[in-house]
Amino acid sequence: MSAPPSSAPRWMLYGASGYTGRLIAEEALRRGHRPVLAGRSREKLTPLAEQLGLEVAVVGLEDVRGLVATLEGLPLVLHAAGPFVRTSEPMVQACLAAGAHYLDITGEIPVFENTFHHDAEARARGITLMSGVGFDVVPTDCLARYVAERVPGAHELDLAIAATGQASAGTARSALEQLPSGGRVRRGGALQPWPMGKGLRRVRFSDAERTVAPIPWGDLVTAWHTTGIPNITTYMALPRGAAQALRLTYPLLKRMLAVDAVRHTAERLIESRVQGPDAVARSQNRSHLWAEARAADGRRAQAWLDLPEGYAFTAVAAVRAVEEVLAQKPLGAQTPARAFGADFVLSIPGCQRQEVLP
Numbered sequence: 001m002s003a004p005p006s007s008a009p010r011w012m013l014y015g016a017s018g019y020t021g022r023l024i025a026e027e028a029l030r031r032g033h034r035p036v037l038a039g040r041s042r043e044k045l046t047p048l049a050e051q052l053g054l055e056v057a058v059v060g061l062e063d064v065r066g067l068v069a070t071l072e073g074l075p076l077v078l079h080a081a082g083p084f085v086r087t088s089e090p091m092v093q094a095c096l097a098a099g100a101h102y103l104d105i106t107g108e109i110p111v112f113e114n115t116f117h118h119d120a121e122a123r124a125r126g127i128t129l130m131s132g133v134g135f136d137v138v139p140t141d142c143l144a145r146y147v148a149e150r151v152p153g154a155h156e157l158d159l160a161i162a163a164t165g166q167a168s169a170g171t172a173r174s175a176l177e178q179l180p181s182g183g184r185v186r187r188g189g190a191l192q193p194w195p196m197g198k199g200l201r202r203v204r205f206s207d208a209e210r211t212v213a214p215i216p217w218g219d220l221v222t223a224w225h226t227t228g229i230p231n232i233t234t235y236m237a238l239p240r241g242a243a244q245a246l247r248l249t250y251p252l253l254k255r256m257l258a259v260d261a262v263r264h265t266a267e268r269l270i271e272s273r274v275q276g277p278d279a280v281a282r283s284q285n286r287s288h289l290w291a292e293a294r295a296a297d298g299r300r301a302q303a304w305l306d307l308p309e310g311y312a313f314t315a316v317a318a319v320r321a322v323e324e325v326l327a328q329k330p331l332g333a334q335t336p337a338r339a340f341g342a343d344f345v346l347s348i349p350g351c352q353r354q355e356v357l358p
Ligand SMILES: NC(=O)c1ccc[n+]([C@@H]2O[C@H](COP(=O)([O-])OP(=O)(O)OC[C@H]3O[C@@H](n4cnc5c(N)ncnc54)[C@H](OP(=O)(O)O)[C@@H]3O)[C@@H](O)[C@H]2O)c1
Pocket: 015, 016, 017, 018, 019, 020, 021, 039, 040, 041, 044, 060, 061, 080, 081, 082, 083, 084, 086, 087, 105, 106, 107, 132, 133, 134, 135, 136, 137, 168, 169, 170, 171, 172, 174, 175, 276, 310, 311, 314
């Protein structure tokens, strides 16, 4: 890959040496950006920076002053180091202090809530805070806005995701971190607990009908901010047996994960065994989404979205979000679809939306 021109956009990509960070760095370069590759490990960042011809910045998240100093002259951070429940807040603080826009690729509910908690400070500072510029939540947020705009006054929103392929170690670690929080839905505008594995149903995706189970996605926060719909359920396609097993085994699993030794063993297993999809899987697998908005008087709208594999999508969506934030500078805590509109997802190659299925 050849080095981009010196006029190319310069911003900080933190966590650049991780599985997803590397994909984002490569995509940014392909699109003519010149991100500074940042993280806590010089040893891991240097080979990537040399390969891509980009600058390195080494700074730990515990050093907020160091982060602020590193951000001098940079307009934006794309944060790709998770689990974000552990990493987001110090970077948000550094961005508020430095006056730099903050974007991340989290899917974790407490992180979305924390980002919105800083809305007033971000507005006062003249910056954007935008969590979830990856697979979770760009496509679902855009589809939620699309169906909500077709049913003014809708009171219910369902979103369902069918994603194939493996997770990365970082995603598995983030999921492990969130597992003890259990299932959730949004009812009457508030997040409420929901028993894991309860509420199985069938959903027709564009390619096939599948069993889905309520699984708490970041959209329980973001779709609420994007659409104002007070009752939201997010579903994920699972083999029927897996969904039923989840219901039976979840209470035991939760108790086991409360034991430090068990959690550490699970983390070590993830570290040694989970690698993320390879280039072939990223280029061949497809993901499928469905959304439906309903009003009390019976009006309803549904839509489908087909898109590339999750990590391939995340790399492009995150860089596209950087481009839009640098161009539009939306103020305060934002969701992708609230800031950029329902069609933002269609600017990402390989995404097709349908309103009616044959
Ligand atoms: N929303 C989405 O659709 C989406 C898509 C992809 C990924 N993600 C999320 O993105 C995160 C990263 O995923 P990944 O696949 O890239 O994982 P990964 O390969 O394990 O990489 C994690 C990166 O984060 C860094 N990191 C972790 N904790 C840190 C800390 N306390 N301080 C500084 N750096 C830290 C790691 O640095 P070291 O190597 O130095 O440990 C590494 O660079 C996960 O939370 C994942 O769930 C979300």
